[in-house]
Amino acid sequence: MKILYFAWLKAKLQMTEEVVSCSDERRDTDSLVRWMKKRGPAFEEVFSDLEVVRIAVNQEYITGNTTLSEGDEIAFFPPVTGG
């Protein structure tokens, strides 16, 4: 699965994108976020307040927990501020 980070999430994690395998501990978006929080202080900080993190799976916003599979593109980003 491809994971993308944008705006301040990208800056804080010092990462634009990465590839992780789909596994039991990353089977859906809820478990992926739980796994992210345990990856170190920067990840813990970025995912501490999920009110300010939006999630898209395959370029569509998700609202609830979403099942993931190999080949999915998951993006984490802050509320949008274009226009």
Added chain:
Amino acid sequence: MIRVQREKFDIGAEIEALTTGRTDIGAVVSFTGLVRDFNDGNKVTGLSLEHYPGMTERELAKIEDEARGRWDIQECLIIHRHGKMALGEPIVLVVTASPHRRDAFEAAHFLMDWLKTKAPFWKQEMNASGEVNWVNERESDLEAAKRWSSDT
């Protein structure tokens, strides 16, 4: 029509291109968002916009489809820039054309309100001391977008 680009755009030329040779259009409404020199009481010296290539175009296309479903619009153009922008430069352009003014006005208003809360763009502001800050989401933008939710 959706265009996501780094380059500046010419508002007059875009409107002209949309209406040239057409005699069925009765009303054209355009909105242009510009880089201004202040935000939340602070001086701003420049702007940079990041976006999510792919999802940006998809979201903008969905917003256009929604507008076309709600109003009688003959033409619809959304141009949104990304990258670095100087003060006074245009950021976004929305143009709508319809037989009568009401549809063009309302569709343009709707397009901007939805675009602001849905299209994956993020603004970064530069200030006089060279600091760079990510712009925060505004409650007033969320309220503005909500206004159109029950209109279906």
